[in-house]
Amino acid sequence: xxxxxxxxxxxxxxxxxxxxxxxxxxxxxxxxxxxxxxxxxxxxxxxxxxxxxxxxxxxxxxxxxxxxxxxxxxxxxxxxxxxxxxxxxxxxxxxxxxxxxxxxxxxxxxxxxxxxxxxxxxxxxxxxxxxxxxxxxxxxxxxxxxxxxxxxxxxxxxxxxxxxxxxxxxxxxxxxxxxxxxxxxxxxxxxxxxxxxxxxxxxxxxxxxxxxxxxxxxxxxxxx
Numbered sequence: 001x002x003x004x005x006x007x008x009x010x011x012x013x014x015x016x017x018x019x020x021x022x023x024x025x026x027x028x029x030x031x032x033x034x035x036x037x038x039x040x041x042x043x044x045x046x047x048x049x050x051x052x053x054x055x056x057x058x059x060x061x062x063x064x065x066x067x068x069x070x071x072x073x074x075x076x077x078x079x080x081x082x083x084x085x086x087x088x089x090x091x092x093x094x095x096x097x098x099x100x101x102x103x104x105x106x107x108x109x110x111x112x113x114x115x116x117x118x119x120x121x122x123x124x125x126x127x128x129x130x131x132x133x134x135x136x137x138x139x140x141x142x143x144x145x146x147x148x149x150x151x152x153x154x155x156x157x158x159x160x161x162x163x164x165x166x167x168x169x170x171x172x173x174x175x176x177x178x179x180x181x182x183x184x185x186x187x188x189x190x191x192x193x194x195x196x197x198x199x200x201x202x203x204x205x206x207x208x209x210x211x212x213x214x215x216x217x218x219x220x221x222x223x224x
Contacts (some may be wrong), residue, residue, distance in 0.1 A: 037198045039189065040181040041216040043205040045112065045141050048174055048219050050074060056137055056221075057108025064097050064128065065114035082104070091146045105133045113217075115142040115164075116154050125164045132224045138168070143217040145182035147189055158212070161220050168222040177216030181208045185216065 038046075049071070058077050063069055066082035067089055084091040085101065095101040097111070098120055109128045118124040128138050144155055156164070158173045163172045184204070188194045 011197060039145060039183050039185045039198070040201055040205060040208060041146055042113075043201060044177040044181060044208060044210065044216055045219065047205065048176060048210070049112070049139070049141065052087070052139060052221055056108070056139070058137075059133075061108045061110060062102070062106040062131060064100075064109060064111040065117075066091055069112065071112070075110075075178060077158070079106075097127060100127045100131055105131055105136070105216065107133055107136050109136070109138045109140075111138070111140040113141055113143065115140060115156065117151055119153050121156075122152060122164055126167070129167050129224060134224060137224045138165075138222045138224070140220045140222070141176070141186040141217060142220075144187070144215050145179070147186055147214060158218065159186050161218055165220060165222045166217055166222055172221045173214050174219040174221070175215035175217075176219055177208055178211035179214035182214060182216050 021047050053071070053074055058075060060079035060081070061075055061077050062081050062083060063072070064083045067086075069080070069082050072080050072082075081093065081104075082089075082091040083093040083095065083097070083102075085094070085096050086190060087094055093100070093102055097114065107223075109132055111128060115121050115124065125138075125140075128140070132138060142156055142161070144157070146155075158175070161173050162171055188198045
């Protein structure tokens with residue numbers, strides 16, 4: 001009996017330490033995100049994204065690759081579900097986008113800055129299609145002219161994105177940024193001496209116009 005109680009106690013201690021470790025890691029990540037200066041790439045995305053979100057009837061939302069769900073506050077819906085592969089961000093659904101563990105269907109799928117990190121982008125897009133209701137909307141962004149970051153597999157052109165979303169009834173691809181914002185981000189992110197210049201990004205974004213050629217990335221709005 002004594003040995004059994006010791007085993008139970010040991011398991012509880014391990015579980016508690018694991019939770020504490022995750023909480024510390026989560027707090028650290030949240031603090032980093034809080035004080036992180038946004039790139040022009042991110043700012044051009046959000047400028048367009050917020051306009052799209054404001055005019056789209058969202059309904060139930062699945063945020064794929066959600067992280068700490070920074071856009072949830074911009075989406076006033078009752079049913080907002082997060083999905084991520086990282087357990088430290090404590091998503092509602094913990095899984096890989098290539099195999100979404102949900103039988104439930106959603107009115108909107110949101111996947112920002114995710115596709116370049118997918119080893120099989122067609123499979124990922126097909127999974128997004130599967131979990132969408134008929135006439136549901138997928139809102140996805142990805143980077144084009146931008147430095148390597150994280151586990152980084154691909155860059156996509158307008159034509160490539162349209163091909164990946166070929167199952168959808170209607171696909172609109174919006175360019176984000178231009179060659180100047182691309183050069184600025186590549187310079188400030190890759191050369192330590194110039195990184196402090198990112199502090200002016202929030203003002204500089206007002207001068208950046210989206211261009212079809214040499215964009216930082218793309219925003220896709222696809223209707224099933």
